[in-house]
Amino acid sequence: MAKHLTPETKISTTNEQQILVRNKDLVNELMGHVSFTEMFFLHLMQRMPSKGEIAIFDAVLVTLMEHGLTPSAIATRLTIMAAPESVQGAISAGLQGIGSGLVGTMEGMAKNLQDIITAEEGLEASCLRIVNGFKATRQAIPGFGHPFHKPDDPRTPRLFEIARQAGVEGHYIDIVTTLSKTVDQVYGKHLTINATGAIAVVLSEIGVPWDVMRGIAVVTRSAGLLGHISEEREHPIAPFIYSHIEDTVPYTGKRTLDD
Amino acid sequence: MAKHLTPETKISTTNEQQILVRNKDLVNELMGHVSFTEMFFLHLMQRMPSKGEIAIFDAVLVTLMEHGLTPSAIATRLTIMAAPESVQGAISAGLQGIGSGLVGTMEGMAKNLQDIITAEEGLEASCLRIVNGFKATRQAIPGFGHPFHKPDDPRTPRLFEIARQAGVEGHYIDIVTTLSKTVDQVYGKHLTINATGAIAVVLSEIGVPWDVMRGIAVVTRSAGLLGHISEEREHPIAPFIYSHIEDTVPYTGKRTLDD
Amino acid sequence: MAKHLTPETKISTTNEQQILVRNKDLVNELMGHVSFTEMFFLHLMQRMPSKGEIAIFDAVLVTLMEHGLTPSAIATRLTIMAAPESVQGAISAGLQGIGSGLVGTMEGMAKNLQDIITAEEGLEASCLRIVNGFKATRQAIPGFGHPFHKPDDPRTPRLFEIARQAGVEGHYIDIVTTLSKTVDQVYGKHLTINATGAIAVVLSEIGVPWDVMRGIAVVTRSAGLLGHISEEREHPIAPFIYSHIEDTVPYTGKRTLDD
Amino acid sequence: MAKHLTPETKISTTNEQQILVRNKDLVNELMGHVSFTEMFFLHLMQRMPSKGEIAIFDAVLVTLMEHGLTPSAIATRLTIMAAPESVQGAISAGLQGIGSGLVGTMEGMAKNLQDIITAEEGLEASCLRIVNGFKATRQAIPGFGHPFHKPDDPRTPRLFEIARQAGVEGHYIDIVTTLSKTVDQVYGKHLTINATGAIAVVLSEIGVPWDVMRGIAVVTRSAGLLGHISEEREHPIAPFIYSHIEDTVPYTGKRTLDD
Structure with missing residues (x-):
């Protein structure tokens, strides 16, 4: 466990009428002035990006957002079927798969x-x-x-x-x-x-x-997973996946059913 | 459980040299051409946004990204202390708190x-x-x-x-x-x-x-939580939070220690 | 948000040589004296169970632990493939599916x-x-x-x-x-x-x-999911599931690949 | 990614009237006959435990279940405040902290x-x-x-x-x-x-x-976290934790509020 440093945060502070985030006024300097990508870069790198940096950061986020029926997307779709009340849970289930095996x-x-x-x-x-x-x-x-x-x-x-x-x-x-x-x-x-x-x-x-690169993948992939939740609601395929896997993966245990 | 529809997806397809996402060519029409915000809107709404829609979507994402030491941020910071190997786990822990109580x-x-x-x-x-x-x-x-x-x-x-x-x-x-x-x-x-x-x-x-609004909060908040992981690594406060809560919340059980 | 009550906990306290949990001495009265089931009941109900209550609680936990290739088990298996370093993440991915749709x-x-x-x-x-x-x-x-x-x-x-x-x-x-x-x-x-x-x-x-019944399902199902992780390590089927779903769910988007 | 083996599972199979788990009949040989601990051991080790093995397994589960206001417990309590509808989410948030830093x-x-x-x-x-x-x-x-x-x-x-x-x-x-x-x-x-x-x-x-030891900690700790959810509902302290941390951790960013 890390030593106890004096607790402090430089991220954000607020009063009744003002919200500062990374030394910018949220209402007057960020909202309506910067894009998600600029705000994300600012938060992560503690400075505003140049035009070139925005282009690269956007290209990375766009590249990683969506890859079709990945393990993550399948996990998210099965979860929203089982717990339709929890969008955050279904996205989290998919994000667990942004690990050393696939994006690390x-x-x-x-x-x-x-x-x-x-x-x-x-x-x-x-x-x-x-x-x-x-x-x-x-x-x-x-x-x-x-x-x-x-x-x-x-x-x-x-x-x-x-x-x-x-x-x-x-x-x-x-x-x-x-x-x-x-x-x-x-x-x-x-x-x-x-x-x-x-x-x-x-x-x-x-x-x-x-050490934040995997986190960038997590952020943009969460947007991709929300797209899968959205399609799953329009045209659910999780019930098919569930029953199809049950039918396709044979049971090979020693003991068989007493039919 | 929903009825079994014919399984299908309209999100993405790929071959050796081409990747289509929402009817756009990822490499030639999206990467370098659209921002994260446009790509996210496209994925969710199945059409490209107008300039005005981009401005609004960005403003929403910027507004929700970061709120300082929220319950989510505290959960993420405690988790990255306990499981430093899992950025995806620490972000997921924080995202669980995007629920009916706070953003719903x-x-x-x-x-x-x-x-x-x-x-x-x-x-x-x-x-x-x-x-x-x-x-x-x-x-x-x-x-x-x-x-x-x-x-x-x-x-x-x-x-x-x-x-x-x-x-x-x-x-x-x-x-x-x-x-x-x-x-x-x-x-x-x-x-x-x-x-x-x-x-x-x-x-x-x-x-x-x-029904996707909460999901939009999940996506942009995941960026905010990565910022907290980043600050936590530079200047850890989770050990303080842990020991401070232990010290501040008194034990009031019936039986006391045999000192 | 709930009103601020005086903070307190009745669950546990400790000193250098003693640990109390729910008014019992962990080392001398619980370890070696009670089963998991008794300890779980004690923690949840704040009293030791009778013999009959133990029998019922055990029967419930045994009934719910394992159901084969459920949506939860599939999510866990796909996750441990993608993030083999995080057993806690793979179990959590599966647990997200203990929701209103399947166990609620x-x-x-x-x-x-x-x-x-x-x-x-x-x-x-x-x-x-x-x-x-x-x-x-x-x-x-x-x-x-x-x-x-x-x-x-x-x-x-x-x-x-x-x-x-x-x-x-x-x-x-x-x-x-x-x-x-x-x-x-x-x-x-x-x-x-x-x-x-x-x-x-x-x-x-x-x-x-x-309001704790769903939680009891979560606990025992986590044991079931660990069994799936264990089998997945001996004989992985997640790669099959991933590629099989990709092959079985057709892409039906408007635009097709430029083959 | 692992090679594609022939898909199979030895864990469980079922028909209209019978459920087999690890070669035992769930209804007639497990329910009412074995404890959670025996069932968990059977699932994990693929054999029934001896009396001595049960004693050791129970002692391990009892030892690890509950440790008071750990980082995991704090994360779970903050989460159930923010998303009271999701017991599975609150437990998952806490389980993410069973990582290399604390139990590994x-x-x-x-x-x-x-x-x-x-x-x-x-x-x-x-x-x-x-x-x-x-x-x-x-x-x-x-x-x-x-x-x-x-x-x-x-x-x-x-x-x-x-x-x-x-x-x-x-x-x-x-x-x-x-x-x-x-x-x-x-x-x-x-x-x-x-x-x-x-x-x-x-x-x-x-x-x-x-490689399953961390998973055993995850299982029993999930029971501990349910106990915290239960106490949080009776006597919530998450609102105190949230506001207290906000008050105790000073903002030290360069720019200050325009008071």
Whole structure:
């Protein structure tokens, strides 16, 4: 447990007529003046974004919002069937699946980029060290490979293009290009930089720390899940999913029913 | 349980090189072209928003994102202390508190507005019927009153101003004005239209159904909670909260310790 | 929001060498002396259960723990695939589905029993009033009917038998018997008292308030969900569920892929 | 993502009149015949427990159920205030805090015991290697030390006593005794084996795998949290906690209110 620091918060304060959030007046300086994306960036980075940063942040949020019938979306749909009174519960059920298995690769990629940038051994040597390390332990290298999008994830070049147009230095894009060549060489086949990998790159370009990246996915995915709740209400498929899985997954226990 | 409909989804489909979301090409028509807010509106309402609708949707998201050390924020901060590995878990813990007690008034206000608009008895008569109904059962009338912001919640006139500037017809704003007068008259004192009440009004102006309104609060509040996680990591106060509550809430059980 | 009462708790206190929970010494009077079921009952009801109450409480917990591939179990399995590091998150995802749609009927049955017991009009008249009320509004009457178990849910007579053997007065069992006859008569066909309905009856017999009944289901179902996590680790089926649902639920959006 | 295995489940199957769970007939062999603890053990370990195993499992569940106003309990209480309609949401909010920071030490202890048991270097050498490893990286050694219970956690000797009486071989208890001596020697002061550490020991004695141990804590803690919901309803303290934290944690942002 962390030591007890003097308790304090710099986020927000209020009186009868004024609300300050991150040193801005909510009513007079934020509402009607900034977008969700600007407000979110301000809250997270403690400064207003530039136009380029807004473009990149929006592109990331738009990329991650919706992916169809993912495990998260299925969990949310089954939950809203079982507990229709709790939109917050159904969204939370889906958000639990934004974990190390499906989106966490973003963090792994960001950490690898950080490792490379601070390594003293030079770009190519550090790329080789890292890729060899993953290969030796038979772990998937975070941010590379995709089950459907082959040979390349179409979102990746688009994200890099948006970032370039937004005026980033391109330092991390350059690094990941070398890292990607090393991956192909060491594994002996082409593995695409996937969308979550590319997101780690462009968020690193604008200074977003790796340890909030998963949280950004959680936020925009919650919007995606609300879209699924909305469709589920119009045209429910959770009852089908439930009964279909029951019918499709056979019981193979030792004892059988006394029919 | 709902009847089994033919299973189908209109949300998204994909192949190796293309991803469609709500009938738009994700890579070529959405990424780099639309903001988070436009994408969220598209997903929820199944059409692109007008400029005015974007302004209103953004204002709503900005208004609700952050409210300081709310019950939700405290829950999130305590959770990230206990399970630092799970950002999704800490956000989910906070989101559970977006319930009928704190934000649900939005839904109640929206339902009352809908009731008034479809009533045959005329505006003033239906307002009177509704307000009297709540007073008779000693229930708080949803969307009115605020513990801190007196005499009026400063966010409310700002939201109406933004909506007017965005070019809404103002039908719901007119209704709530009459409803508000009726409230003051029946209760014999001034109760402000609060921010969640006003949000129900402006979202109704742009056709958002009442049953996704709470979900919109969940989405933007998740961004607010990520800001709290971020501050908690820089300057943890959860250990203080935990030990302070333990010290401040006395044990009053019958049996005492054998000191 | 509730009024501010003087803060206090009667649940637990501790010093360096002693821990009191509900007026018992944890180390010397509870650990090694009471079962989980007794401890849970003590915590909830603030008194130790009798032998008969233990038998009934155990029967309820055993009945509800596990139901195969329910919506909750599917949500938990998909979540542990996506976030294998968070057992608490996977269980929580499943627990969100213990809602009004699937287990809440317990609460509805318990409230109806309470209504009947306090009604002045007599047993048969109040049963008739309640059943007619549900029929008139085309709502399912809570605790009656089951999609699979026909003509009768086999758990129901067993629960009543266990309760009788445990020595309950049988007041609520008598009431539900009359209520059940009324249901069959009003609906013109036999609807079984289902397991959650029967649980409401036997828990009412031992004085458990209706507003914690759903919570009891949450507790025992969390044990069931851990069993699913355990099987999922030995023999994962979540990847099958995910890809199978994607394959089985057709995309029917207006725009198709540019193949 | 895991490979697609043939989908199957051995947990449960059902027909109109029979329900099998883990190869037992729910109605005729489990309800009224086994306790919650036996059913939970059966589900998790796929065999019925011996009397001694029941005693140990019960002792573990009883030890972990309730700890007063923990971070989890505070989160649950704040949530039930904000969303009183969702018992499942309030319990889930609290369960998110059963993470690596507060209960995960159980897993760490169990892994260390496993490491020692399979090491070829002998008991004392492997204990020394492990303790030195934690000290060198300045990490807390899992299962040792407690902020309040000094010099020793009173639950630990009680758990070992219960396990001995239940007839365990005592292999893991012996190991932890040596490990504990090594800890004191290397750190130069006495660190108690804490309750979660001791639970890892006694669960290892009866063959429970380390990767479900956190889940066992989740299950029994959910019962504890329901107790807090119950007390919160009788005597709410969440409104006090909320306003007290707001009053006690000062705002230290750069910009101040325009009073």
